[in-house]
Amino acid sequence: DAGVTQSPTHLIKTRGQQVTLRCSPKSGHDTVSWYQQALGQGPQFIFQYYEEEERQRGNFPDRFSGHQFPNYSSELNVNALLLGDSALYLCASSLAVDGTETQYFGPGTRLLVL
């Protein structure tokens, strides 16, 4: 049973650049959520995708956007990178029943913005 996978594992970018992170959900899951975890902090919800649409969004600027594909995989795009975007980006998958299903996380992508 394949778990949640994310790519790449590490990424280094410079300010102003754009980045795309990828996530494949756990087998059987149809919903993907993205979280940002700054160093020493708990993860913060960015947004969630279900049926290729954004269902809910956290307190993040429009520079953060996403996409979900018909096979349920997802991308997180960040434009005009800032130093403060340096963080671990975690993807979680679940079944979109009524929000009560457990979210299972991938290993994350560590983004460093110089």
Add this chain to the structure above:
Amino acid sequence: AQKVTQAQTEISVVEKEDVTLDCVYETRDTTYYLFWYKQPPSGELVFLIRRNSFDEQNEISGRYSWNFQKSTSSFNFTITASQVVDSAVYFCALSEPGSNTGKLIFGQGTTLQVKP
């Protein structure tokens, strides 16, 4: 507003000691879910347990046990006879009430170091 507080930033114990990680939450809703996740140095959040607000039974899984008390809005996690492999950051989380997405609200995490 919904909030999760893990007051213990870091805990250090010697192997075989018991250790309890505290979690206090705030919510206005009567239906909600609480979670514990473990984050080893590799970074992946590993799911440990989910508890709904109507089930206050304590749960035991091997060396792990959880104590849920609605009266004090606490959901504490105890590791019995700790081992070096238990060293990690542990997060308590609350699913946002009324949200169909199950958005998680995390505490700041407690770093547990188990020394041999």
